[in-house]
Amino acid sequence: MAKEGADMTEETEYMIDRNVGKETENVETSGDAKEMRAVILAGFGGLNKLRVTKKAMPEPQEGEVKIRVKACGLNFLDLMVRQGTIDNPPKPPLVPGFECSGIVESVGENTKGFEIGDRVMAFVNYNAWAEVVCTPVDFVYKMPEEMTFAEAAAFSLNFVAAYMMLFEVANLQEGMSVLVHSAGGGVGQAVAQLCSTVPNVTVFGIASCFKHAAIRDSVTHLFDRNVDYIQEVKKISPQGVDILLDCLCGENTGKGLSLLKPLGTYILYGASNMVTGETKSFFSFAKSWWQVEKVNPIKLYEENKVIAGFSLLNLLFKQGRCSLVKSVMDKLLCLYEQKKIKPVVDSLWALEEVKEAMQRIHDRGNIGKLILDVEKSPTPLMASDSTETSEAGEEEEEPEGDNDSKERMPFIH
Amino acid sequence: MAKEGADMTEETEYMIDRNVGKETENVETSGDAKEMRAVILAGFGGLNKLRVTKKAMPEPQEGEVKIRVKACGLNFLDLMVRQGTIDNPPKPPLVPGFECSGIVESVGENTKGFEIGDRVMAFVNYNAWAEVVCTPVDFVYKMPEEMTFAEAAAFSLNFVAAYMMLFEVANLQEGMSVLVHSAGGGVGQAVAQLCSTVPNVTVFGIASCFKHAAIRDSVTHLFDRNVDYIQEVKKISPQGVDILLDCLCGENTGKGLSLLKPLGTYILYGASNMVTGETKSFFSFAKSWWQVEKVNPIKLYEENKVIAGFSLLNLLFKQGRCSLVKSVMDKLLCLYEQKKIKPVVDSLWALEEVKEAMQRIHDRGNIGKLILDVEKSPTPLMASDSTETSEAGEEEEEPEGDNDSKERMPFIH
Numbered sequence: 001m002a003k004e005g006a007d008m009t010e011e012t013e014y015m016i017d018r019n020v021g022k023e024t025e026n027v028e029t030s031g032d033a034k035e036m037r038a039v040i041l042a043g044f045g046g047l048n049k050l051r052v053t054k055k056a057m058p059e060p061q062e063g064e065v066k067i068r069v070k071a072c073g074l075n076f077l078d079l080m081v082r083q084g085t086i087d088n089p090p091k092p093p094l095v096p097g098f099e100c101s102g103i104v105e106s107v108g109e110n111t112k113g114f115e116i117g118d119r120v121m122a123f124v125n126y127n128a129w130a131e132v133v134c135t136p137v138d139f140v141y142k143m144p145e146e147m148t149f150a151e152a153a154a155f156s157l158n159f160v161a162a163y164m165m166l167f168e169v170a171n172l173q174e175g176m177s178v179l180v181h182s183a184g185g186g187v188g189q190a191v192a193q194l195c196s197t198v199p200n201v202t203v204f205g206i207a208s209c210f211k212h213a214a215i216r217d218s219v220t221h222l223f224d225r226n227v228d229y230i231q232e233v234k235k236i237s238p239q240g241v242d243i244l245l246d247c248l249c250g251e252n253t254g255k256g257l258s259l260l261k262p263l264g265t266y267i268l269y270g271a272s273n274m275v276t277g278e279t280k281s282f283f284s285f286a287k288s289w290w291q292v293e294k295v296n297p298i299k300l301y302e303e304n305k306v307i308a309g310f311s312l313l314n315l316l317f318k319q320g321r322c323s324l325v326k327s328v329m330d331k332l333l334c335l336y337e338q339k340k341i342k343p344v345v346d347s348l349w350a351l352e353e354v355k356e357a358m359q360r361i362h363d364r365g366n367i368g369k370l371i372l373d374v375e376k377s378p379t380p381l382m383a384s385d386s387t388e389t390s391e392a393g394e395e396e397e398e399p400e401g402d403n404d405s406k407e408r409m410p411f412i413h
Numbered sequence: 414m415a416k417e418g419a420d421m422t423e424e425t426e427y428m429i430d431r432n433v434g435k436e437t438e439n440v441e442t443s444g445d446a447k448e449m450r451a452v453i454l455a456g457f458g459g460l461n462k463l464r465v466t467k468k469a470m471p472e473p474q475e476g477e478v479k480i481r482v483k484a485c486g487l488n489f490l491d492l493m494v495r496q497g498t499i500d501n502p503p504k505p506p507l508v509p510g511f512e513c514s515g516i517v518e519s520v521g522e523n524t525k526g527f528e529i530g531d532r533v534m535a536f537v538n539y540n541a542w543a544e545v546v547c548t549p550v551d552f553v554y555k556m557p558e559e560m561t562f563a564e565a566a567a568f569s570l571n572f573v574a575a576y577m578m579l580f581e582v583a584n585l586q587e588g589m590s591v592l593v594h595s596a597g598g599g600v601g602q603a604v605a606q607l608c609s610t611v612p613n614v615t616v617f618g619i620a621s622c623f624k625h626a627a628i629r630d631s632v633t634h635l636f637d638r639n640v641d642y643i644q645e646v647k648k649i650s651p652q653g654v655d656i657l658l659d660c661l662c663g664e665n666t667g668k669g670l671s672l673l674k675p676l677g678t679y680i681l682y683g684a685s686n687m688v689t690g691e692t693k694s695f696f697s698f699a700k701s702w703w704q705v706e707k708v709n710p711i712k713l714y715e716e717n718k719v720i721a722g723f724s725l726l727n728l729l730f731k732q733g734r735c736s737l738v739k740s741v742m743d744k745l746l747c748l749y750e751q752k753k754i755k756p757v758v759d760s761l762w763a764l765e766e767v768k769e770a771m772q773r774i775h776d777r778g779n780i781g782k783l784i785l786d787v788e789k790s791p792t793p794l795m796a797s798d799s800t801e802t803s804e805a806g807e808e809e810e811e812p813e814g815d816n817d818s819k820e821r822m823p824f825i826h
Contacts, residue, residue: 087715164676168584168676169676169719171581253710262732262734263581263582268710268711268713268714269714294708294710295707295708295709295710296707297666297706297707300681300722301724303722303727304723304728305721306678306719306721306722307719307720307721309710309711310717311715311717314675314717315717319717
């Protein structure tokens with residue numbers, strides 16, 4: 001596995017040099033006034049494929065909103081994008097990132113509903129990790145006044161995904177039970193909060209032991225992912241659970257289905273929501289993702305069970321369900337204003353710290369969401385720390401910038 | 414295929430003779446006062462395995478209700494039971510039938526909620542096709558005053574299944590679209606009626622051409638099952654449908670999934686609900702049932718789709734969800750009393766006509782439900798008719814009673 005990772009890094013090395021050259025050219029021709037800082041993925045591979053560079057600033061097309069970005073969300077999917085292990089990845093060099101918050105700087109022709117100066121959060125089909133981004137108006141939402149930019153960047157993907165899985169795909173109702181993997185991650189914490197808005201819902205959370213103290217109050221029962229939680233859940237609820245949310249962390253589909261009550265729903269949600277990939281190795285994760293076992297519909301018939309897949313990004317960017325997502329966002333913002341839900345921010349990172357932020361997700365160290373804070377300067381190193389951050393399956397052949405980086409103080413809300 | 418059917422009949426021939434002997438013994442020892450008429454399936458096989466005979470009358474155990482049966486529902490599942498093609502069938506001889514209506518004759522110890530003389534409808538785990546049946550109180554429901562016994566026997570399985578699929582498994586809402594196979598059958602007609610209780614729902618029905626005139630008004634769009642309805646539906650609704658109900662009539666799962674909108678739900682419902690198995694041959698049906706292709710969860714993830722199985726009888730008799738079914742029945746009886754739904758009865762048959770009734774389901778001749786009317790005498794033959802009723806894949810080696818039976822006048826509401 002490690003060998004495979006190293007190979008992948010070497011293969012893309014040529015591409016990086018060539019593409020980085022191109023990138024520099026683009027910036028030079030576009031002039032100083034229209035430049036911006038952005039995180040660039042020069043080619044698929046390890047952390048060394050990421051750098052912060054100047055880039056031509058985009059201008060809004062018809063129907064688009066131009067946003068001066070304040071904060072961006074960092075998701076497990078971004079790690080998969082970096083490695084090129086998603087289906088049909090765009091060709092690098094590219095600017096990663098699918099969600100951000102900021103201030104409207106201008107709007108394209110025939111773009112209604114937003115004014116210059118509006119505080120907004122937005123979905124973007126790549127390109128979020130930059131000082132400025134343009135995205136179609138259908139993906140932009142006004143922020144509540146009391147919401148910070150960091151909260152807004154932590155809100156969109158996680159809460160919309162959690163809400164749609166619980167209430168649109170499944171049909172969460174009073175008295176039901178929900179099991180969620182990666183309970184400490186951004187989606188997991190959103191699921192736990194949304195479950196608490198329905199009376200008498202039991203939440204079983206699976207998380208690494210070291211997170212238990214921090215998240216114990218957010219769920220009803222908490223299990224270590226290294227124990228046989230199937231047996232533990234059955235001790236408490238012999239019939240099983242009504243809803244099971246599996247971020248495909250190497251989990252066995254059949255094992256999960258066996259834990260469902262009759263009429264229960266098993267939802268495989270994916271990459272975009274996997275803020276914490278609770279896996280030992282990135283590569284074993286990618287392997288399990290594509291090798292998930294098939295399901296026999298006759299078994300579903302006999303057992304009265306439901307299996308569903310959920311990908312919010314596909315829903316938004318490939319399947320055109322913006323208006324449904326908009327209506328979900330409206331409901332969520334109501335819940336936020338009623339103080340029933342509140343995004344959990346794990347830590348804030350400068351754009352220049354993107355590698356360390358990614359390493360933190362990779363190491364499953366986060367509780368809640370990691371945020372890139374565009375206006376933040378890199379935090380001084382903590383003298384006491386000597387953690388190595390070399391990533392499983394890759395070699396840092398091209399150390400640069402803060403290559404001797406140490407762990408930084410996370411910003412916990 | 415026909416060969417296979419003939420073999421099956423021959424194999425069970427010995428069992429019939431032996432078992433029928435036992436059955437007769439039972440009746441003789443129990444005395445005249447406690448005898449009743451019942452349809453007996455002597456062994457698995459063709460129509461000739463069915464006969465009406467006297468049988469010891471059951472007495473209610475603790476928690477059971479004893480019902481003087483007036484009418485019984487006949488379902489496609491009963492054909493599968495007859496052939497022994499269901500999973501883990503009980504050993505014949507047995508009395509088929511899963512639903513009936515009638516009058517409470519007595520109740521067992523500690524059985525609350527029913528009085529002698531109550532008009533009721535009930536689910537029974539076999540044994541419904543008899544003059545008297547006992548079943549646990551959890552499976553018994555009081556009939557509305559204005560409901561006839563025939564309607565009640567046509568109501569339970571079809572409407573509960575249709576309601577639970579539309580509203581519990583899927584989440585039918587205003588403006589959605591539903592595709593239903595076997596639109597002319599009992600479940601199909603229940604689905605169409607329930608869809609009409611939600612504003613602006615589009616129903617695509619698939620049915621054999623000869624039923625179109627009779628059911629055209631019950632659905633929005635009607636297609637012949639022999640045309641490429643996938644293409645026809647896509648012409649009207651390019652994005653597909655929100656809910657697809659497939660009674661596994663030889664249908665290809667992948668083809669059905671391709672017709673779903675993002676977030677759409679594909680429900681495989683089975684045997685118990687297949688009042689009209691829209692298949693050319695019973696055996697090709699049974700084959701397709703067990704050979705249905707497996708589903709890749711990754712595909713569900715990428716396409717945001719849901720696949721579910723639904724078996725009401727398993728839910729009731731194996732999975733103990735009586736209280737949920739009770740709450741569904743309460744809602745359905747409200748809709749019935751508001752005259753928003755009304756079971757469609759295809760025809761009434763005497764117990765002695767059970768073979769012809771089964772043949773009618775096999776030939777897919779029915780629109781709505783076939784009912785066994787326990788108090789009915791066999792209808793005189795119509796002189797004009799000369800339809801042969803020998804069933805695909807079986808030989809009537811043992812003709813008896815009304816073996817020269819002709820098609821009878823169906824009773825259409």
